[in-house]
Amino acid sequence: MPGVSLDLSVDAARLTAALVDVESVSGDEQRLADLVEEALRALGRLAVERDGNVVLARTEAGRSRRVVLAGHLDTVPLAGNVPSRLEGGVLHGCGTADMKSGVAVMLRVAHLIGTGALEPGVDLTWVLYDCEEVEAARNGLGRLARTRPDALAGDLAVLLEPTDGAVEGGCQGTLRVAVRTTGVRAHSARSWLGANAIHAAAPVLSRLAAYQARVVQVDGLTYREGLNAVGIAGGVAGNVIPDECVVTVNYRFAPDRSPADALAHVRELFHDAEIEVTDCAPGARPGLDSPVAAEFVAAVGGEPRAKLGWTDVARFGELGIPALNFGPGDPNLAHKPEEHVAVQQVLDAETALTRFLA
Numbered sequence: 001m002p003g004v005s006l007d008l009s010v011d012a013a014r015l016t017a018a019l020v021d022v023e024s025v026s027g028d029e030q031r032l033a034d035l036v037e038e039a040l041r042a043l044g045r046l047a048v049e050r051d052g053n054v055v056l057a058r059t060e061a062g063r064s065r066r067v068v069l070a071g072h073l074d075t076v077p078l079a080g081n082v083p084s085r086l087e088g089g090v091l092h093g094c095g096t097a098d099m100k101s102g103v104a105v106m107l108r109v110a111h112l113i114g115t116g117a118l119e120p121g122v123d124l125t126w127v128l129y130d131c132e133e134v135e136a137a138r139n140g141l142g143r144l145a146r147t148r149p150d151a152l153a154g155d156l157a158v159l160l161e162p163t164d165g166a167v168e169g170g171c172q173g174t175l176r177v178a179v180r181t182t183g184v185r186a187h188s189a190r191s192w193l194g195a196n197a198i199h200a201a202a203p204v205l206s207r208l209a210a211y212q213a214r215v216v217q218v219d220g221l222t223y224r225e226g227l228n229a230v231g232i233a234g235g236v237a238g239n240v241i242p243d244e245c246v247v248t249v250n251y252r253f254a255p256d257r258s259p260a261d262a263l264a265h266v267r268e269l270f271h272d273a274e275i276e277v278t279d280c281a282p283g284a285r286p287g288l289d290s291p292v293a294a295e296f297v298a299a300v301g302g303e304p305r306a307k308l309g310w311t312d313v314a315r316f317g318e319l320g321i322p323a324l325n326f327g328p329g330d331p332n333l334a335h336k337p338e339e340h341v342a343v344q345q346v347l348d349a350e351t352a353l354t355r356f357l358a
Contacts, residue, residue: 006039008111012350013091013343015104020084020093026074027138029053029130033073036128039107043114046126053130054140056151057110063123065292067357068154068321070141070312071103071161072132079337089343096341097329102160103128105328105350112354120357122292125154132312136281145315156292157316158353162329165345165352167297168307169221169286169324171314175251175262176230176279179204179270185236185243194241198234201245205229207269208249216254219286221306223254227266248278252309255283255317284314287322299356300326326353 006018024032033053040048046057053073075095084093091101106126112118129140136142144151181201186194213225227249234245249270253262259280267275287293288304297304304324307313309331313323328349329341 004035006035006107008039008043008107011347012101012104012108013346015107016096016101016341016346017084017086017091017093019100019104020082020091020095023078023082024073024075024095025077026131026134029073033128033130036073036107040110040114040126043110045114045116046110051144051148052140054144055126055128057126059113059120059123061123063121066123066125066154067292068125068127068152068157068316069106069109070127070129070157070159071099071106071327072129072141072312073103074130074133075100076133076335081337081339086343090340091343091346092338092340094339097162097331097339098334099161099327099329101329101341101346101349102162102327104346105353106160108350109353109357118354118358122155122357124357125152127152139312141312141315145319149319152316152319152321154321156287156290156296157313157321157323158296159311159313159323159325160327161311161325162327162331162334163325164330165328165349166302167300167304167324167326169219169288169304170255170284170317171307171311171325172223172225172252172309173255173257173259173262173283173314174279174281174310175253175259175266175277177249177251177263177266178276178278179247179249180274180276181245181247182274183241183243186241188239188241191241194243197242197245201232201234201247204247204270204273211269214254216256218254218256218306219288221286221288221304223306224308225254226250226252227269253283255285258282281310282314282318283310284317284323286324290322293322293324296324296356300352
């Protein structure tokens with residue numbers, strides 16, 4: 001809307017509300033990206049550029065180390081939860097947890113540095129990107145990783161995804177495969193003339209039900225793996241013995257395994273079935289042995305834990321950059337109509353991040 005602007009001088013909770021009130025469902029981030037770009041350019045002390053609907057900003061103070069702060073601007077489709085609503089110290093609205101509160105913290109840090117209120121001991125890069133909540137091919141951070149990896153270079157990356165204010169190191173990798181069993185089609189009244197592909201899938205399901213997932217330590221954090229059927233399809237008609245059945249299997253693997261290792265493990269388990277890879281993304285090691293990562297953990301406080309899931313930290317991991325997840329908001333509330341975040345948690349995240357930078 002004409003005349004609307006973002007005021008980065010307000011606290012992170014009020015800034016979160018302002019961000020939530022600007023609708024930015026995946027693919028429709030331009031208006032919010034325009035406002036963010038305008039607010040960052042107004043600070044004067046940052047080098048700001050635009051790449052599609054990705055907004056990049058940098059400090060160039062000649063520090064020996066660089067930290068990248070990353071966050072996505074988009075949300076899932078609205079569920080009657082915009083504009084935001086504040087009740088009893090809790091801010092309600094689409095994106096309050098995932099992840100406009102994290103973006104607000106990023107922008108507050110930019111304001112403090114841009115106005116000279118904070119002189120960090122590291123140089124900083126801000127990456128505010130689009131299309132995280134949709135297919136990976138549209139992800140703005142992924143596009144930069146492919147086309148401009150130099151723009152993401154740093155000694156540590158912090159993705160401000162919701163973690164309930166805890167440090168979550170790295171992330172799991174994910175592999176999805178179609179396990180296909182075949183048979184011979186026949187009339188169900190004369191089933192002995194065929195071979196039932198759905199019945200042939202029974203050993204696949206039995207192996208999954210009996211599977212003992214690994215629990216493994218990676219850089220001092222405990223990752224729990226999982227191998228599960230997430231879909232099954234088969235059948236031709238109510239009077240036909242099916243000649244094909246497909247079980248979709250998702251493997252969430254610890255970051256000490258590469259995608260190739262993960263696929264080899266799944267192929268070994270289902271050695272007697274046809275397997276087709278339908279989706280794969282590597283995990284990311286937490287990199288807690290990095291000095292700057294250790295400093296971050298010490299400044300934020302608490303015990304770091306493993307990220308049980310996949311996040312965009314994996315894109316930094318592929319570039320060899322240690323990456324952590326840290327941000328306000330309960331990830332279990334993400335994408336829900338009742339999504340909300342505690343105001344105090346947003347303020348605490350801003351305090352923790354500025355303490356690390358100072």
